[in-house]
Amino acid sequence: MNVTRRAALAAGAGLLAAPALAHAQETWPARTVRLVVPFTPAGTTDIAARILAERLTQRLGQNVIVENRPGAGGNIGSDAVVQADPDGYSLLMCTVSSGAINYSLYGAKMPYKPDALAAAGLMLQVPNAIFVTNSLPVKTLRELVDYVKARPGRLNNGSSGIGTSLHLTGELLKSATGIQMQHVPFRGAGPMLQEVIAGRIEVAVDNLPSVIGHLREGRLRPLAVTTKQRSPALPDVPTTAEAGFPDVEATAWFGVQAPARTPKPIIDRLGTEIDAVVKEPETRAKIADLGGMAPGLTPDGGTTPEAFERFIQAEIAKWTEVVRKSGATAE
Numbered sequence: 001m002n003v004t005r006r007a008a009l010a011a012g013a014g015l016l017a018a019p020a021l022a023h024a025q026e027t028w029p030a031r032t033v034r035l036v037v038p039f040t041p042a043g044t045t046d047i048a049a050r051i052l053a054e055r056l057t058q059r060l061g062q063n064v065i066v067e068n069r070p071g072a073g074g075n076i077g078s079d080a081v082v083q084a085d086p087d088g089y090s091l092l093m094c095t096v097s098s099g100a101i102n103y104s105l106y107g108a109k110m111p112y113k114p115d116a117l118a119a120a121g122l123m124l125q126v127p128n129a130i131f132v133t134n135s136l137p138v139k140t141l142r143e144l145v146d147y148v149k150a151r152p153g154r155l156n157n158g159s160s161g162i163g164t165s166l167h168l169t170g171e172l173l174k175s176a177t178g179i180q181m182q183h184v185p186f187r188g189a190g191p192m193l194q195e196v197i198a199g200r201i202e203v204a205v206d207n208l209p210s211v212i213g214h215l216r217e218g219r220l221r222p223l224a225v226t227t228k229q230r231s232p233a234l235p236d237v238p239t240t241a242e243a244g245f246p247d248v249e250a251t252a253w254f255g256v257q258a259p260a261r262t263p264k265p266i267i268d269r270l271g272t273e274i275d276a277v278v279k280e281p282e283t284r285a286k287i288a289d290l291g292g293m294a295p296g297l298t299p300d301g302g303t304t305p306e307a308f309e310r311f312i313q314a315e316i317a318k319w320t321e322v323v324r325k326s327g328a329t330a331e
Contacts, residue, residue: 028088028266029062035256037093038077040070040188043160044207044290048123048254049093051286055277066093070187073163073330074098079111086261088270092117094257097164100315104323105163106330114316118262119309121274122255122295124287127208127227128169130240130248131220133199141223141243144203148179157181158196158204160189162330166205168319169226169250171326173205176247196220207252208233208291226250233291253315255295255308271305278302 035053039045046068053064069077078098084090092098094117103110130141138144148155159166162185170183184201186192189210195201197219205226212233214220222237226249230239240248256274258267277283278295279302287294297307322328 026265028269029060031089032063032065033060033089033091035064035066035091035093036077036081037066037068038070038074038095038098039068039160040190041068042210043189044126044210044252045093045095045254047209047290048292051283052093052123052256052274052277055280055283056273059273059276070161073102073105073161073167075102075106075111075163078117081257082112082116082259084259086259086263088258088262088266090259091120091270092257093254095164095254096252096315096319097161097167099253099255099257099312101165101168101319101323102163102330103316104320105168105328109330114312116260117257118260118267119305119312120256120258120267120270121278121303121305122253122297122308122311123274123278123303124292124294125251125253125296126290126292127225127231128166128205128250128252129208129211129215129222129234129237130169130173130203130205130224130226131196131211131215131222132203133196133201134219134221135199136202136221138223139221141238141240141245144223145177145179145245148181148203149177152180153182155181155202156184156200158184158186158192158201160192160206161185161187165250165252166207168322168326168328169205169248170203171328172248172250172322173245175326176245193220212291224248231291233289253311255303267305271303271308275302275304 037046037049049066053066056064074097081092138147157170196204215222224240224243225231294301295303297303
């Protein structure tokens, strides 16, 4: 077959595909949409995804189902979405780890690059909480630092996995205070919390939504939240700055991305629906009760694909510097 004929066939195929693609965009979604959570059930990512999936199901008129695919700090589930067809039926509940931290933490081992995913919308931001098992004889973050300094390397600090903001918050605490603890990563917040409650892990960091019930009911002892302001959900718990450690500041976030080649009309529709969901009073009440904050990327407190993309790029730059200063690795 000569070059001219191949070119003509390719052009013809493109012309035939164009109406089909346009129809697919106009009718999306025509079937069930999969929202991949790259972490285990019961963590903040899972909680946020299920709130969002329930509302999107109502708004889109098709089922939006949550699929948990944990592993490698969120990389396994995220890469599954990167490799999926860019048709709007495979979406990622992305986080500060999968969407920003992992690019510098994993380096050459990272299975995908930032441009492999397209931003759709930010759902919420949350503080991280630093807490201890109830048997540990400390009541404040300062007391914890003094206690650990007297026992270098003897205590364990847990996180929901390597590369999460929880891991990096723990590293920030260590580097800012000079304390030494053994980092113990788990495959999700649920298993980690069980070990802290049982006293086998003494110190941990978690996103506030997934640990707040345990803190309110006294199963774990909170020492500080990692945001500039106290959380209205735990008003008696000081910030890390109030506790004397202003450099230990971190905010986790959760949003939706799609494979990079997903048609823009689908991304725009998805962004519009996410924005509508996060502005619903019922959703905002749920976010606030979990200790979270609304997206706040637009003047009206909402989100757009473009604003979320700018936010992600800024977060990549920020966490690249945190990883460099802390010396954290994915090993």
